Amino acid sequence: MPAEDIKDDYHLWQSLKEGKQEALANIYFNHFKSLYEYGVRITANEELVKDTIQDLFIKIWTNRSNFENITKIKPYLLVSLRSALYNKIQQSSKRPVRSLEMKDEFEMVFSAESKYIARESHLLQTQKLLAALNQLTPKQKELIYLRYFEELDYEEIARIMNSSLKAVYKLKARGLDTLKQLLHVSDILLLGLLTACCREIFA
Structure with missing residues (x-):
């Protein structure tokens, strides 16, 4: 910030x-x-x-x-x-009260009614990324959302997710590795895709 x-x-x-x-x-x-x-x-x-x-x-x-x-x-x-x-x-x-660590879902779907729809020329690329994101674990999806869509730093994310900074970095690494394998892209291309997707969705 x-x-x-x-x-x-x-x-x-x-x-x-x-x-x-x-x-x-x-x-x-x-x-x-x-x-x-x-x-x-x-x-x-x-x-x-x-x-x-x-x-x-x-x-x-x-x-x-x-x-x-x-x-x-x-x-x-x-x-x-x-x-x-x-x-x-x-x-x-x-059901019995469960801790935040046991949350089962975190949705990455952007509704058709929202303003966060990628422009038509990039829609397919965005859909592929969102499809890959939804194959991550709930915690990985939440971290990616907070980092790349809300643009928060890792200390803020650790606080929000009630986790240690070390655990957040490890979660991020595993999430990005999974995305690279699903999308068959390099580190640089993946980060570029995440950034571009954010720009399109929030345009």
């Missing part, structure tokens, strides 16, 4: 703590899309995702004066949403 973005995040969070509602609104509108897209990959229940995001921002506003200073807002919100979603899913399930 550029230094100016970190500075902006810091001042925005300070304004929120001071009780300025426009700061809360800015944070909400700046990050809702990322939170929603991340949430629907954890659970297909879109209403649950939306409700959880709303609850998260209500909690932030209610407890604003108790929060510590935050320099990067997005990772904090993703951590909070992930935890809140898992808690709600576990509470509504009749």
